Amino acid sequence: MLQQYQCKRRIYARRRLEGTLLGLTAKLSLVNGTAFITSPSVDLRPYIGYKITLNDGTQNLVGYIKAAGTGETLGDEIIDTWINAGYDTLTLSGSDIQSAIEASSDNVMARKDSGQSMGNLLKFSVTTFTKTSGSTPYIILGSLGNLPLNTDSSVYYLAASGSNTTYYTQHSAIGTFVGFRNNAGVANWSAIGNSLKQVLTPSATGVTIVSAQGGTTYNWVSDGGINPNATSFTATITEG
Numbered sequence: 202m203l204q205q206y207q208c209k210r211r212i213y214a215r216r217r218l219e220g221t222l223l224g225l226t227a228k229l230s231l232v233n234g235t236a237f238i239t240s241p242s243v244d245l246r247p248y249i250g251y252k253i254t255l256n257d258g259t260q261n262l263v264g265y266i267k268a269a270g271t272g273e274t275l276g277d278e279i280i281d282t283w284i285n286a287g288y289d290t291l292t293l294s295g296s297d298i299q300s301a302i303e304a305s306s307d308n309v310m311a312r313k314d315s316g317q318s319m320g321n322l323l324k325f326s327v328t329t330f331t332k333t334s335g336s337t338p339y340i341i342l343g344s345l346g347n348l349p350l351n352t353d354s355s356v357y358y359l360a361a362s363g364s365n366t367t368y369y370t371q372h373s374a375i376g377t378f379v380g381f382r383n384n385a386g387v388a389n390w391s392a393i394g395n396s397l398k399q400v401l402t403p404s405a406t407g408v409t410i411v412s413a414q415g416g417t418t419y420n421w422v423s424d425g426g427i428n429p430n431a432t433s434f435t436a437t438i439t440e441g
Contacts, residue, residue: 221248221438225255227407228368229262229429230400231320233420236264236410239273239322239403240368243436246406252414252439257431264410264421265441270403275324279315279397280379286310288383298392301338303383312380313397314345317371321399325379327365328394335387342369345376356430359384360392368400370429414441 227241238245238253245253246269255262283298285291287309290302303309317323325342343355356369360381371377379397381390403409412420 223436223438225434225436226432227255227434228322228400229255229370230322230403231262231370231372231421231424231429232318232322233320235401236412236419236421237270237403237407238410239270239400239407241404241407244406245269245408248438249408250414252441253410254437254439255427255434256437257428257434260425260427261423262421262425262427262429263423264412265414265416267409267411267416267419270405270407270409272402273324273400273404274402276399276401279317279323279399280313280395283311283313286312286380296395298381298390298395301381301388301390301392303335303386303388305386307336307383307385310341310380310382312378315371315377315379315397317377317399319371319373321371323369323371323377323379323397324400325365325367325369325397326395327360327392329363330360330365330392331390332360332362333389333391335389336384338381338383338388338390340365340367340379341382342367342377342379344373345378357382360390368430372429 223243228239230237248266252265280296288301288303292300337359339357340360341357412418412422
């Protein structure tokens with residue numbers, strides 16, 4: 202009798218998950234062989250075995266949730282130095298920007314081209330950003346095809362004092378970069394402890410994705426041209 206009750210309870214719990222709609226912020230790896238969702242705003246571990254459809258407001262991304270992540274792991278360091286694209290003074294020490302000074306123009310940038318492939322998920326971090334005077338620059342990760350402003354197909358925001366962390370999924374064949382773009386006129390700032398690495402595995406509340414229910418091919422089923430860097434997604438959970 203107890204066994205029958207437990208079985209019914211599991212079936213009921215599974216039915217409750219069927220058709221679940223979630224408002225989700227998350228970071229996505231679209232690379233064939235390493236498809237996953239990391240850093241989700243909702244713990245995705247209860248949905249292992251289910252089909253997940255992500256919608257960015259226009260397009261869908263579809264896959265099957267395979268297993269829970271065990272913690273993000275990262276690839277090799279990409280930043281070794283920076284390209285000065287217009288700053289009056291750019292003083293560097295390896296990945297550190299010790300001083301960036303600009304007297305007038307907002308159309309200048311310190312950038313590093315990442316050379317990443319389509320679908321790769323990148324994580325950029327700054328240990329300590331300090332504004333000495335003037336305006337605060339934008340941190341931008343995006344496609345080289347949209348330089349210098351890069352307001353399309355990109356992630357960008359005004360740098361915060363202290364530490365900063367940004368994710369970006371490469372979805373342009375042209376190639377990616379990370380950069381600090383001057384915001385307005387006079388600027389004097391520094392950014393120490395800069396790091397850019399590919400994310401290889403999902404966080405503990407994230408999940409791996411396969412192309413068939415119970416499968417072992419870590420690909421998405423279909424990608425209708427979704428923007429993987431959308432601010433949020435609608436996630437639909439279904440049986441299959």
